[in-house]
Amino acid sequence: MAHHNQRRSFIASLGSLAALAIFSDNGVARAEAMEPGPQKDGKWDLSWIEPLKGKHRQVFDFGSRDLSAGGNPLRVPRNYMNAHNTVYGLADGDLSTIVGIAGSAFAMNASDRLWKDYALGEHFHIKDPATGRWAERNFFVDAPTGSSSTPPTASIQILVARGTIFWQCNNALNGNADELAQKTGKNQVEVRADLVAGLNPWVRLVPAHTMLLGLVQERGFTYEKL
16 A cells, blocks of 8 residues: 555656656756646647757657567666666766657556556556556556566656656557547547546657657657667
């Protein structure tokens, strides 16, 4: 119970810039870069990309990652950061890392509520490593007790705390809304709005995954497909 309460407290804290600001020495800039900024009047604010000027920069493409295959792809950005820490003695603030999400990997960006309300584990064929059953919670956010497949150092909460940005492709989210609306018999517009509202608070909604991959590479990010 204590672990669950700590996790809920952590997620709630991410909703405020004050909490995000303590995650790094360069807290203000990194908090501003990670603050969710919904588009208004059809316009997208992509200015958060500009402050991402780490000495080393990498974007990890989870666009077509099949989460049902098992394993934990979050180990890769974790290993990238750890290697720079160890080999070059760099701090996390010297690095800029992004996990770009689209397709069925959407489940990684979804809150526990969405996992439960839309049976995302069953829909995407993702089993909870702690129970062996269809997942009803986003176990990628932190490590379930006793799990070996999602070590705490390769969890979303740890990567976000270290400065990693997670984005969500809007086009892919629309496709997910279509599928889930059909499955549940609900209105697609209402489902889409619910999915947006249910994104985890640190997630950046972006116009198109493919567009953002190009934009960040133009700004010095190395690309890695996962």
